[in-house]
Amino acid sequence: MAASEALSARLAAQPAGPGFDAGRQAAADRLAAMGLPGRRDEYWRWTDPTPFNAETATPAAPGEAEAPLFAEVDSLKVVFVDGVFDAEASDDLAMGGVEISRLAASEPAWATGLYGALEAAGQNPVKRPFAALNTAQASDGLLIRVTAQAEKAINLVYVHKSEVSDPVLHHLIKMEEGAELTILETGPAGARFNKAMEVDVAKGARFHHIRVQGAEQDRRAVTHIFARVAAEALFKSFTLTVNGQLTRNEAYIDMVGDDAVAHIAGAALGDGKDGKFHHDDTVFVTHGALRGESRQVFKKVLKNGALGTFQGKIWVKPGAQKTDGYQISQSLLLDEDSQFLAKPELEIYADDVKCSHGSTTxxxxxxxxxxxxxxxxxxxxAKGLLVLSFLADAIDEIEDEALKEEIVARLEDWLARHRS
Amino acid sequence: MLEIKNLHVKLEDEDKVILKGMNLTVETGKVHAIMGPNGSGKSTMSYVLSGRDGYEVTDGSAKLGDTELLDLEPEERAAAGLFLAFQYPVEIPGVGNMTFLRTALNAQRKARGEEELSAGEFLKLVRAKAKTLKIDADMLKRPVNVGFSGGEKKRNEILQMAMLEPKMCILDETDSGLDVDAMRLVADGVNALRSPDRSFLVITHYQRLLDHIKPDVVHIMADGRILQTGGPELALEVEKNGYAEILAAHGLTEAK
Structure with a gap:
């Protein structure tokens, strides 16, 4: 089958959701131009895209229901079951300081031009075909415009019930000047999950993101974060991944304003005894303004043949002087069967910057x-304590103490259930 | 309390024999000191007693009360009442000193079939002990030994000792890397823990520590065994004359 036919078949198997015609068409055109990825693509050498290229999801049994996370946090809960919005289980989409609506049910004026714009900007220089596919096809998601300090966190809960569910969700978040919001995400979402989140953080706004991808073993997920961070704005994201047959978490963070701060961190734990574990973090941070501070902190704990990969880049554009860029990727291998592959990259076109990267196994x-x-x-x-010690730098990227404690408790629970 | 008999130990991966028939008895409530030249096997003995990997016991026994230590895992030895204060206490980033202490104390209590302490009970206890030992509450909040000065690390060892209440404490060159004031603080901590039920084995190179922690018995160790045993005056003698005479009396020469 020719590449274009494969792509047509892929798209036909999963019809696009309603609205945002222009944004979807532009994304479909981008995708047609780049095609689906293969193992020969530089950024897919370590992760086989075949399961994501396939027309339909490989069936995956839903795991046992997990204890609700962030239940103690005062939040606005939004539930998607196999990618379908569950109105009954969700709170009303309304709170002070925030406009929220569903992608599948509305097209507010502020969102029309923004939908897909950050994803499009994030396609250069590295292609992200599944992100373009997401923009073109997304069946639902949230459109969130934050104009002040949000009353409470938005708590996205992704429930997986069907063995063949294949949700594509796209969230678009616009943080207006000085606004503040925390987004929480939990759950496996489906047998195969494609998610994109575009976050536009205006001057002085503060955005926090804490995600737990769900302890399900058979799920496969490809996720994308695209962030544009303006002057004096803050973007912080932390992801906890335990288990999962295949997880690819991509992030593209574009620091466009002076004195912007962006931190992105991840802790991943995999035990091959439960089944295959393949976890991939692919992160790209671009500095395009003065005095930007970025941190990438990624830690993986691997045992019984689990595999982790990290591809991370700090790209400092000409003129982005006084940039302070930091990147660390580390793995703790609990046996000799597990493997960690890392490709830390720096590309710097300004002469007065401080950038460092390190990778250890x-x-x-x-x-x-x-x-x-x-x-x-x-x-x-004792080993459990030392694993927590190893992960501490990543967990410390969570600012909120209560959320941090909840993540640590989650980790302890996983460790207790995965003693050798 | 502690009875070491004819202990022979070699390195697991090499043919090197380190302890060559060591005999030592420490009575309940007594403080014994071991001095000896570098390479005499002092630190090895402390590691072998506490169960560190990398050593092979080829003969002999080491009993704490009626318990044969050499058959036990390190954590079981701790629960049985053995404590080793490290020469170089280990830094554990990301694990709070309190979490560490509470985990250790409750693990030992659990192993002994005692009830675990609640968070409140533990907090009360650790605050009281820290106060007695003049340890800053701030030190309790920090990650285990991270960013601690040499003196703080050693005092943290003493705090652990105070919390875990062992029967038998081995101090492995506790004075190394300490200035005079820090050494005095650590010694004060040890002295505060002396009791008729608790024994100490103090390993040191220098007599000066023994000015602060006064031993009942002093042993001279070399070539993997105890060569001579005496009172505190033996330490003073070594301080004055070195080890040459004692070594020569046993047909040994000083290590190069």
Whole structure:
């Protein structure tokens, strides 16, 4: 089958949602021009795109229902079941300081030109075909415009019930000057999940994102974050991934205003004993203005043949002086069967910047393990503490203490259930 | 309390024999000191007693009360009442000192079939102990030993000792890397923990620590065994004359 036919078949299998005709058409054109990815593409060498290229999702059994996360947080809950909005389980889409509506049910004027714009900007220099596909096909999602400090967090809950669900969700978030919002996301969403989130953070606005991808084993997900960060604005995102047959989390962060701050962090834990674990973080941070501060902190804990990859770049454009860019990717391999592949990149076209990157792979430190055991902590519990110690830098990127504690509790729970 | 008999130990991965028939008895409530030249096997002995990997016991036994230590995992030895204060306490970023102490204390209590302490009970206890040892509450909040000065690390070891209430404490060159004032603070901490039910084995290179922690018995160790045992005056003698005479009396020469 020719590439264009494959793409047509792929698109035909999953009809596009309503509205945003111009934005969808532009994305479809982008996608047609770039085609679906293959293993030969530079940024797909370590992750096989075949399951995402396939016309339909590989069936995946929904996992056991997980305890609700962020239940204690005062939030506006929005539930999607296999990608379909669940009005009954969701709160009213209304709160102070925020306009919220559904992609499938509205097209507010502010959103028309913005839909797909950040995704389009994020296609250069690296192609992200599944993001273009998402913009073209998305069946639903939220359109969120924040004009002040949001009354509470928006809590997106993705429930997976059908073995063959294949949701494509697209959220568009516009943070007006000085606005503040926290977005929480939990759950596996479907057998195969394609999600995009575009976030436009205007001057002085603050955006926080905490995500837990769900402990389901058989799910496959390709997700994208596109952020544009204006002057003095702040963007922070943290993702916890445990389990998952295949997860590709892409982020493209464009720092366009002076004194902008963007932090993106991830903690991933995989145990091949449960089944295949393949986790891929592909992150691109662009500095295009003065005195930008960016941090990428990605940690992976891998055992029993789990595989983690990291491709991260800091790209400093000409004139982006006084940039402070930092990137760290680390793996803790709990046995000799697991594998971590990393490609840290810096590309700098300004001469007065501070940029650093580091990548390490290691095992549990014997001396630290003995120290803990000599104090009476049993071996497996001691290893758990050392795993938490390893992940601490990533978890510390969560500013809210209560949310941080919840993530740590989540991690402890996973560790307790995955002792060797 | 602690009875080491004819202990022979070699490195697991090499043929190197380190302990060559060591015998030592520390009575309940007593403080014993071990001195000896570099390479005599002092630190190895402390690691072997506490169960560190990398050593192979080829003969002998080490009993704490009626318990054979050498058959146990490190955490079981701790629960049985053994405590090793490290020469170089380990930094554990991201794990709070409180979390660490509480995990350790409750793990030991659980292993002994005692009830675990609640968060409130633990907090009360640790605050009281820290106060007695003049340890800043701020140190409790920080990650384990991260950014601690040499003196703070050693005092943190003493705090752990105070919390875990071991029967037998081994101090492995606790004075190394400490200035005089820090050493005095650490020694004060140890002295505060001396009791008729608790024994100490103090490993040191220098007599000066023994000015602050006064031992009942002093042993001279070299070539993997105890060569000579005496009172506190033995330490003073070594301080004055070095090890040469004692070594020569046992047909040994000083390490190069």
């Amino acid at each position: 290691g095992a549990i430190d014997d001396t630290a393990l003995f120290y803990l055991r000599s104090r009476g902590v049993p071996e497996e519990e």
